[in-house]
Amino acid sequence: MFYNSTRNSSVKVSSAEAITQGISAEGGLFVPESIPELSLDEIKAVGEMKYADRAAYVFSKYLTDFTEAEIHYCTDNAYSTKNFETESISELAHLFDGTYMLELWHGPTCAFKDMALQILPYFLTTSAKKINLDKKIVILVATSGDTGKAALEGFKDVEGTSIMVFYPEDGVSPMQKRQMKTQEGANVGVCAIKGNFDDCQNGVKAIFTNDEVKKALDENGMMFSSANSINWGRLVPQVVYYVSAYAELVKDGEINLGDKINIVVPTGNFGNILAAYYAKHMGVPVNKLICASNINNVLTDFINTGVYDRNRQFYATVSPSMDILISSNLERLLYLMTGRNDAQIREWFGKLASEGRYEVTADVKNKLHEEFCAGFCNDDETKATIHAIYEKYGYTCDTHTAVAVKVYNDYKEATGDTTKTVIASTASPYKFSAAVLEALEGKTSDIDEYDKVDRIAELSKLDIPAALADLRNKPERFNDVIDKSEQKEYVLGKLGI
Numbered sequence: 001m002f003y004n005s006t007r008n009s010s011v012k013v014s015s016a017e018a019i020t021q022g023i024s025a026e027g028g029l030f031v032p033e034s035i036p037e038l039s040l041d042e043i044k045a046v047g048e049m050k051y052a053d054r055a056a057y058v059f060s061k062y063l064t065d066f067t068e069a070e071i072h073y074c075t076d077n078a079y080s081t082k083n084f085e086t087e088s089i090s091e092l093a094h095l096f097d098g099t100y101m102l103e104l105w106h107g108p109t110c111a112f113k114d115m116a117l118q119i120l121p122y123f124l125t126t127s128a129k130k131i132n133l134d135k136k137i138v139i140l141v142a143t144s145g146d147t148g149k150a151a152l153e154g155f156k157d158v159e160g161t162s163i164m165v166f167y168p169e170d171g172v173s174p175m176q177k178r179q180m181k182t183q184e185g186a187n188v189g190v191c192a193i194k195g196n197f198d199d200c201q202n203g204v205k206a207i208f209t210n211d212e213v214k215k216a217l218d219e220n221g222m223m224f225s226s227a228n229s230i231n232w233g234r235l236v237p238q239v240v241y242y243v244s245a246y247a248e249l250v251k252d253g254e255i256n257l258g259d260k261i262n263i264v265v266p267t268g269n270f271g272n273i274l275a276a277y278y279a280k281h282m283g284v285p286v287n288k289l290i291c292a293s294n295i296n297n298v299l300t301d302f303i304n305t306g307v308y309d310r311n312r313q314f315y316a317t318v319s320p321s322m323d324i325l326i327s328s329n330l331e332r333l334l335y336l337m338t339g340r341n342d343a344q345i346r347e348w349f350g351k352l353a354s355e356g357r358y359e360v361t362a363d364v365k366n367k368l369h370e371e372f373c374a375g376f377c378n379d380d381e382t383k384a385t386i387h388a389i390y391e392k393y394g395y396t397c398d399t400h401t402a403v404a405v406k407v408y409n410d411y412k413e414a415t416g417d418t419t420k421t422v423i424a425s426t427a428s429p430y431k432f433s434a435a436v437l438e439a440l441e442g443k444t445s446d447i448d449e450y451d452k453v454d455r456i457a458e459l460s461k462l463d464i465p466a467a468l469a470d471l472r473n474k475p476e477r478f479n480d481v482i483d484k485s486e487q488k489e490y491v492l493g494k495l496g497i
């Protein structure tokens with residue numbers, strides 16, 4: 001299996017090269033040249049395996065330049081109870097009639113990002129070895145809160161790497177900020193940007209593709225790579241849990257092999273839902289992919305109208321990991337939907353950069369409508385949903401997952417569709433304790449962050465994740481705040497160049 005760039009189809013690299021480079025030199029994203037297929041029998045067989053082996057099975061279809069032993073080295077180290085709180089790694093909670101919560105937050109940083117970022121360092125160091133790379137890999141990350149911490153945990157003290165994370169100063173939850181500021185490890189750095197997530201991500205992308213900077217790194221024996229979902233090594237682990245969830249439902253007798261399911265994903269950068277799209281096209285029977293947004297609803301409008309327009313107000317919401325107006329991974333979807341038309345992608349994404357807007361063709365609009373539904377909700381509706389499902393089912397979910405539940409309820413009401421449905425549950429409610437507690441109790445409270453956590457534990461009966469409980473006593477190590485225009489100099493300065 002080789003990988004092409006969305007902005008130049010003639011680029012052709014191995015998975016090891018795609019993973020180490022992160023992004024293609026001309027700014028495109030790497031995509032596998034075809035989507036490998038899984039038969040229903042294979043999917044059924046996957047259900048009999050433990051999670052690490054399910055992952056290895058899926059990876060063997062994509063990472064064909066890795067040996068079986070290399071793949072297992074990665075999966076066995078990443079997906080074990082050393083790093084995850086549950087044996088099954090991802091948990092499928094049966095919520096209500098025909099609706100299942102795919103809990104992806106039992107890893108070390110309590111968000112679904114761990115599913116990919118626990119394994120990415122193994123992919124990356126294995127890939128570097130395979131292609132005889134003798135450079136230090138510098139990971140740059142833009143984060144809306146969860147990726148940053150998950151990447152820091154994944155890469156801390158990994159030999160041959162260093163990692164630098166940028167987050168929007170006022171765009172993450174207090175718990176997310178504490179998690180990053182207190183990060184341990186000798187090869188890590190964290191810095192706040194005066195701006196929003198898009199500013200952080202644009203800055204990182206600009207540094208990646210700056211030839212002068214690349215040259216300077218090269219001369220100093222270093223190279224950049226990415227831990228954002230622009231890196232294929234971030235996406236492929238996310239395909240696994242959709243295959244796994246389907247296999248699990250079959251195994252549990254909740255569905256028959258071949259029955260279709262809906263998948264609902266609370267979406268920001270479009271990585272997680274794109275992974276669901278790949279799972280579908282590999283052969284997992286899926287009816288609709290439902291894309292749920294908060295009031296930063298650029299994707300809802302895009303899926304409904306075919307016009308992507310980021311020229312709009314940016315809102316800080318109670319689901320900050322979805323406060324994004326430029327969803328990077330849409331580029332991969334559109335590349336596939338245009339029949340791998342790199343010229344078309346260059347045109348649209350050129351327009352996005354210069355005018356902030358593009359409109360897809362009627363053919364692509366039709367394809368979008370065939371595969372996706374989209375909706376959004378505001379903060380009050382998010383909190384009301386947390387309250388409602390707590391009251392009804394005694395289940396406590398976080399603010400991002402609640403957006404998905406609300407959008408799904410709206411979808412169900414509008415369509416009458418009774419297809420069984422998996423909702424991606426993307427974070428522990430403890431990470432967004434202020435909004436979650438307010439939702440549960442129906443009023444704001446001025447007790448401190450950690451007392452809120454304790455109160456949620458009383459109400460939800462969920463164990464407080466050890467990693468969050470520990471934060472209270474950890475010293476803060478990183479307090480830098482810079483202007484977005486200073487990002488490049490900051491990075492070079494930290495690298496001593």
Ligand SMILES: *Cc1c(COP(=O)(O)O)cnc(C)c1O
Nearest residue numbers: 146268269270271272321426427
């Ligand atoms: C990152 C994140 C999302 C959005 O996922 P994308 O892959 O960026 O679409 C949703 N919920 C939580 C909790 C997240 O951390």
